Amino acid sequence: MEFTVPDTLVLKIVEYDENTNKDDTTLYVLYDQSTRCYVIRGKRREVPNLDSCVYSFECKSVNDLADFIQFVIDRHNYVSYILYNYDNLPATSDEVTFDFLSSNDELSYEIAGYDREELKRHDLVRNLRMLKNIFNYNN
Numbered sequence: 109m110e111f112t113v114p115d116t117l118v119l120k121i122v123e124y125d126e127n128t129n130k131d132d133t134t135l136y137v138l139y140d141q142s143t144r145c146y147v148i149r150g151k152r153r154e155v156p157n158l159d160s161c162v163y164s165f166e167c168k169s170v171n172d173l174a175d176f177i178q179f180v181i182d183r184h185n186y187v188s189y190i191l192y193n194y195d196n197l198p199a200t201s202d203e204v205t206f207d208f209l210s211s212n213d214e215l216s217y218e219i220a221g222y223d224r225e226e227l228k229r230h231d232l233v234r235n236l237r238m239l240k241n242i243f244n245y246n247n
Contacts, residue, residue, distance in 0.1 A: 116197050117239050120190040120213060123181045124224075133180055136209040137173070139239040140201035146173045146236065149206040150180065162206040170236050174229055186224045189235060192217040 116138060123133040135150040148165040165176050181187060194217055197204055225231070 116194050117219075118192045118194050118197075118209065118213075119235060119239055120188075120192060120209075121177065121181070122188045122190070123185050123227075124187070126182070126185050132182070132185065134210070135177065135180070136206065136213075137177075137236065137239060138197075138201065138204065142200065144168060145201070146170065146239070147201045147204070148173070148176065149204065149209055151206050151210075166201075170233055170240070173236055174233050177232060178227065178229065181227055183227060185227075187227050188221065188223045189225060190221040191219045191235075193219050 119137045121133075121135040121137065122131050123135075124130065125132045130153065132153050133150065135148050138147050139145070140147055143166075145166045145168055149162060150165070151162045152160045154160050165173075167173050167176070190213070192213055194209075194212065196212065198208075
């Protein structure tokens, strides 16, 4: 029997290069209640003749998570925040891939979206804490 998590918030952060206004980095952030860890699935933009590889990051601390995000996103660039409510995630975060998230980030799952925001630590940490504190168990 395949188990899916009933609904889980996923925060998508898209960084836009200040010079080109093209997307530079995409991060999906979620909180895995079973391991009590924050999880990132991320990918840098594609460049000619080079496929960007996806990467993952896991940690227990919201501050460590914010440190990582502030390291991979240029402080001069703007970001978009999109909050999704996925109802079809696999049971464990190990099974949640960047490709799965990007192919399922549909408008029907979107709760809110904010464009051209500055990446301010206070706002970032507040948004990340929200992921940890909102989760529904239906099984």
